[in-house]
Amino acid sequence: MRIDGRAFRTIWLGADGASVEVIDQRALPHRFALRTLRDAGDAAAAIADMTVRGAPLIGAAGAYGLALAMAADPSDANLSTAHGALLVARPTAVNLRWALDRMRARLAPLKAGERRGAAFAEAVRIADEDAGTCERLGEHGAALIAEAWERNGRSRPVDVLTHCNAGWLAAVDWGTALAPIYKAHRAGVPVHVWVDETRPRNQGASLTAYELLGEGVPHTVVVDNVGGHLMQHGRVDLCIVGTDRTTRTGDVCNKVGTYLKALAAHDNGVPFYVALPSSTVDWRVSDGVREIPIEERSADEVTFVSGETASGAIETVRVVPRGSAVSNYAFDVTPARLVTGLITERGVCAASEAGLLSLFPGEEGDKAA
Ligand SMILES: CSC[C@@H](O)[C@@H](O)C(=O)COP(=O)(O)O
Structure with a gap:
């Protein structure tokens, strides 16, 4: 890109x-x-x-x-x-x-x-x-964005909310969650992206926004907790996020905060899609909450924030008082029941074992691997 x-x-x-x-x-x-x-x-x-x-x-x-x-x-x-x-x-x-x-x-x-x-x-x-896979899943996902545009009578851009950075910077090219957006944008479907800032490392504010600027896709960076409010007010047509590990039953583990967005989407009837190359499916795992290891990263990522000062210097400053305990879980698991569909290189399927096997039939034997 x-x-x-x-x-x-x-x-x-x-x-x-x-x-x-x-x-x-x-x-x-x-x-x-x-x-x-x-x-x-x-x-x-x-x-x-x-x-x-x-x-x-x-x-x-x-x-x-x-x-x-x-x-x-x-x-x-x-x-x-x-x-x-x-x-x-x-x-x-x-x-x-x-x-x-x-x-x-x-x-x-x-x-x-x-x-x-x-x-x-x-x-x-x-x-x-990987580049080819992401491009193909982008085409499948773009069809969902085009359908949303038809549903609103082509009256306004389709508002998509995404979390973290699941764009081309997170892959080799194209990306996962952002590939459908790029494909739709290039096809002339008007899209606007709500970009969750994604504390603590701010992959949304720094990387997703950077990518979308590079491709000329209209977007707005929002704080992580605003998604529910936007959905309550009809400002989100669909959510698309990536995943770091998907169980064979369709649970998805992604950047921490994804689960809360899925809950808000469920409560507001907003479709919640997860885009993934099939290399992200762990066929050995069936219960994401119990079985997927959640990375815990340095507390410094929470305690300090880095950014550019008015003079153009990059500086890191403390935002948590000395003496407070800090923890930094980097991912969470969204259960399959909250996922509207999985966007893969072979098409869109239900977030379930049957759904995944309908697109990847040969994989069943890998369960016990
Ligand atoms: C591109 S796919 C999905 C994920 O890898 C992405 O959403 C994500 O959570 C990245 O986390 P990161 O900690 O920045 O590696």
Whole structure:
């Protein structure tokens, strides 16, 4: 997608064929910066410190990290060590394990000497496939936005509320929740996006707003707690969010605060859609609340906020008094019963095991994997 009119992806193989370039998302929206990953340790650090973030991108970064590991030492021992080290970089988004397991399955049967080239090729394939998958789910989701426009008699733009950043910065390209918006916008369907700021890291205010500006999509940044009010007053036609892990029964784990938006949507009869590539489905898990590990991040993310001062300097300031206890749960689970539908690369389905299997019939056998 575009930054200042230039097309970018979030991750790509460096020109030397031996390193990986990523957009450093910690610097946005104030500064556009790239970071070079030279080994698996760099990749694990970039995932953990959220230089790269968002479920599909974490998966692609893990795959490239394993390729960097194979370039340094293609032994069986290092394949296992690097897989383990990358896997623990962040716990909630299942795409990381999905991508690492796919890489290991591809590389393990090969001779050590064949692994470097195969690993980079597979990582590139994973990234390319993610871009294609997100574009396809965007087309399916755009149809829902077009239907909402028909429902309002084409009288006004369709108001979509989204939470966190599930746009192209969270994937390799296009994004998940924002892909339908981009597709609808490019097709001439007028869309306006309510962007939840998404405390504590403000991925909505900083990244979603930045993306939407780049693509020229009308949007308004709102504080996290205003969604219920907007829905009560008919200002939201539909919600679309992403997910970091979806159970086979259709529960969705996404950025903390998603559940409260789903409750408000349910109470107000607002359709609540979740957009996902199938790599985000964890077929081994059936109860999201009990079984999905919820990442707890540093209390500093809550205690301090960072931003640009009037003089253009980036500064971090304390907003919580010294001495108060602080906790920082990064995700929550929205039960399937609150989800109107799942927007996938194969179409839109019910948030249920039957719904998912109607689109992904071969996956049932993976339940016990
Ligand atoms: C793009 S998909 C969905 C999610 O990954 C996204 O909504 C999200 O919660 C990202 O969380 P983050 O902590 O910024 O990695």
